[in-house]
Amino acid sequence: MKKQVLFLLAFLLILSPGFSQDYSYDKKIGAENARQVPLTMGIYNDSVLSAYVSSVGERLVKQVEYVPLDFNFHIVDMQEPNAFALPGGYIYVTRGVLSLVNDESELACIMGHEMIHAIERHSVKQMKKKILPGLLQIPGALVGIVNPSLGGLISAPVQIGSALFLSSYSRSQEKQADRLGIDLASKAGYDPSKLAIILENLSKDVETLTGEEEKKSYFSSHPFTPKRVSYLDKEVDKLQWTPKVPIAKNKEELFGYLKGMCFGDNPEQGVFKDNKFLHPDMDFTITFPEKWQTQNIPVAVGAMQPKGDARIVLQLSDTVANPDSLGLDFVRKFKKKYKESPKENRHLEINGYPAYMVMLSDNSSGKTVNMFLYWIKKSDVVFNIQGLGYSQYSDTIQNCVQTFRELTEKEKEGITSLKLDFAKVKAGESLKAFSERTGNKWNEEVTGLMNGLEKGAKLEEGQYLKIAVEVPYISKK
């Protein structure tokens, strides 16, 4: 019996390593999804920091055997702490993860974990399930004309953002990614015990900063439980590894890479103040209905009624024609296709800007659904606003569009951003005194979290700590 088992194992070892896997499907679907990441989540542009993250990734890649994947590493322009892998070897970490890193090994362990998801093809098996249920869809009759003419963003729930890419892995896949991920990191000379540390800080960060958005967070796909910690501890104990000098040789160098990184909203993408959206570079603001869930992605900004019964999406039109001709062109196509006129269509002005509005109505589901399409010309740019909702939301949608206008000087001056920086602790300094001296905008809790400090820990002279400084946003226009 035993002999047979051994024989079988040897046989499997020959057949099952990575090279026997066909990754062509992974590469194809990975590339398709990777094209969506800059459009829906945004890629953070900092060539030095990106090169650093990639160089840590390349160290890990060198330890991967027999896998014909072209790994590549990217920073996502989001504060939400998140890391994910797309099939085919696309690995992403957000600004939120990087702001928590206090040791290169932490970053390496997170990336190693995600690389294993790609190598073991975990997400390919999960990707087909991504449909968000229960939201109002564009009535069937209108899809054919609205989508091709207007890019189709309204037909996808505004919320889609990162949720699109978060696969929910099975528990056994997570265990495998943890075990093989830290093994990979340790082979590259990184401390495998650091995965538990960064995961703990990530989970605290999600609690502190994005409390109510649990659903979108890293931990919806990577539950962080005491069981997982003890599993990790056991796996770490099994590993034999030799530390190598990291790429960032010490904290000063590591924090040097992170210095200047945006923390929180990046004003380049526009910022929300409650439900008022301000875009300094494009010089406009719009106020979405109170209590609606807002979302800002690189190609659009929008809001959704909490139950999904109505939504509004604003995006740039890819043309600079005047609103009347764009609106009338749409009406002409609509009439040709449906042999009927829109419920309403007219020229109007919105805060002095020429605009055109088309209203469509549909009763095919038994309940009236109205759709509003607006083209608004401001300077040389045409903004396209689409609203969709049951009829009781028609006024809300139209009132929202009326809040579209340019920014006041005061509003422009009020837009600031937080940037990561770091400073050295002086002898006998408390965290409070340190923060006051350095102009640190984080409170004590967040400062402690970002630096992985224990509650009430005494600071040491000469210790480097990350801080956040507030700087006025200077529009690039």
Ligand SMILES: [Zn+2]
């Ligand atoms: Zn995972």
